[in-house]
Amino acid sequence: MKLAMEKLLAAGLLSASVISAPVMAMNIVLTNDDSWDTQNIQILKAALVTAGHHVIMSAPCTGQSGKGGAMTFLKPVSVDETKASEHEFCVGDTDTSVAFEDYAEGTPVMAVLYGIDVAAQTVWGKAPDLVISGPNEGNNLGFMNNNSGTLGATMIALSRGIPAIAVSAHENTAHDAAQSELVANAVVEVVATLESSRPAGGPLLPAYTGLNINTPEDMSNHLGYKLTDVGWNSGGIELKFSDDLSSDAVLMGYMVQKLMAGGMDQVTAQATAQAAMQGKQGLSFGMGDAGDANANSEGNAVKAGYITISTIDGNVQAARAKVSLTEQRLLGLN
Numbered sequence: 001m002k003l004a005m006e007k008l009l010a011a012g013l014l015s016a017s018v019i020s021a022p023v024m025a026m027n028i029v030l031t032n033d034d035s036w037d038t039q040n041i042q043i044l045k046a047a048l049v050t051a052g053h054h055v056i057m058s059a060p061c062t063g064q065s066g067k068g069g070a071m072t073f074l075k076p077v078s079v080d081e082t083k084a085s086e087h088e089f090c091v092g093d094t095d096t097s098v099a100f101e102d103y104a105e106g107t108p109v110m111a112v113l114y115g116i117d118v119a120a121q122t123v124w125g126k127a128p129d130l131v132i133s134g135p136n137e138g139n140n141l142g143f144m145n146n147n148s149g150t151l152g153a154t155m156i157a158l159s160r161g162i163p164a165i166a167v168s169a170h171e172n173t174a175h176d177a178a179q180s181e182l183v184a185n186a187v188v189e190v191v192a193t194l195e196s197s198r199p200a201g202g203p204l205l206p207a208y209t210g211l212n213i214n215t216p217e218d219m220s221n222h223l224g225y226k227l228t229d230v231g232w233n234s235g236g237i238e239l240k241f242s243d244d245l246s247s248d249a250v251l252m253g254y255m256v257q258k259l260m261a262g263g264m265d266q267v268t269a270q271a272t273a274q275a276a277m278q279g280k281q282g283l284s285f286g287m288g289d290a291g292d293a294n295a296n297s298e299g300n301a302v303k304a305g306y307i308t309i310s311t312i313d314g315n316v317q318a319a320r321a322k323v324s325l326t327e328q329r330l331l332g333l334n
Contacts, residue, residue, distance in 0.1 A: 025053050026129040026130050027053075027056075027120065028053050028129065029056050029128040029157075030048070030057045030115075031057070031059045031108060031115060031133050032108070032134050032135070033060060033063070033067060033136065033153065034059075034065060035063050038137065039173070039174065039177060039180050040174070041057065041135070044167075044180075044183070044184040045088075048132075048188060051192070054123075056128070057115075058114050058115025059111050060108060060149075061078075061093075062092055062094060064106070064108055064149045067108060068146060068147050070105075071107050075104050077110065078091075078093045079114060089119055091114050092110070092111070093106070107149065108133065108150065109152050109153055116128060129162075129204065130204060131154065132164070132191075133150045133151070133154045133165070133167065134169070136150040136166075137173060141214055142232045142233045142235065142298065143234055143290055144235075145234075148166075151166050151212065153166075154212075155210075158313065158314045163210065166211070167187055168213070169219075170219075171257065174261060175261040186307055190211070208313050209312070212308075212311075213308065213309050214307070216307065222307055223304065223305040225309060226296075226306035227308075228306075229298065229310060231296070231299060232289075232292035232299075233293070233298075235299040237287065238286045238287070238288040240286040242281065245280045245281070245282050246273075248285065248286075250284070251277070251284045251285055252270075252274070255273040255277070256270050298310050
């Protein structure tokens with residue numbers, strides 16, 4: 001089955017230039033966890049519209065990376081509808097002078113639900129055909145998917161019976177428009193291939209089924225599409241708590257990259273990052289593969305240069321073999 005799907009992808013995902021229009025234009029809610037004004041989401045929206053789809057963008061107003069399935073409830077949240085004519089909305093307070101108990105962040109879960117429950121109903125009178133979350137500015141791989149706001153929005157869409165695709169790209173797409181465009185083209189190709197292979201009268205994807213797509217650093221020279229397993233390896237990065245963030249090479253490198261993307265030269269960026277993090281405690285990153293060296297795990301495959309596509313269902317239920325083992329171990333309980 002996997003070989004057959006790989007052949008299908010190889011045949012259908014050749015180049016964005018071979019696709020002039022989708023088999024059927026779809027109603028798509030587009031969201032992310034990096035905010036609605038990021039380069040990636042704007043470029044993907046334009047690519048989907050050019051391909052003939054109808055797109056509503058409903059994303060957080062501010063960056064919400066790492067929020068997973070977080071939500072703000074039991075208090076109202078602001079929604080920016082100033083770009084409603086362009087079918088663009090953002091969810092969440094932006095006035096940081098508001099008291100903590102009154103401030104409501106618009107998390108990815110909340111933003112995509114606004115798109116599904118409010119914007120889509122207003123514009124189309126029904127739920128979307130598809131939700132796409134991303135492209136994220138950074139890959140979401142392996143166990144780190146549990147923390148991802150990109151995946152959080154995807155999972156809540158799946159729980160509503162709506163096909164959903166999470167898309168995560170390399171950090172360079174935050175400032176490299178050419179890479180962002182290549183990622184957007186790949187997403188358009190995947191959507192077109194799914195649509196063209198959809199069984200007559202059937203859903204785009206089976207119920208509660210989604211895709212986790214990750215793209216490599218150099219989209220100009222990627223190795224092709226690879227159907228992968230989520231696995232545990234998060235691309236060689238693991239979480240850790242540090243008592244001196246300035247000594248963490250991964251974090252400092254990331255900060256320097258972001259500062260340079262904002263216009264700083266490398267020397268100034270390094271000095272600024274060092275001064276900001278010196279002696280500060282907080283969550284950081286370490287290097288490690290979580291004991292997963294499987295070449296078919298998405299974390300390993302994307303680092304090798306593939307565009308990875310993992311099938312997800314958002315369900316934390318263990319496999320039957322693990323359930324049976326647990327049942328045997330707990331037989332003595334009454």
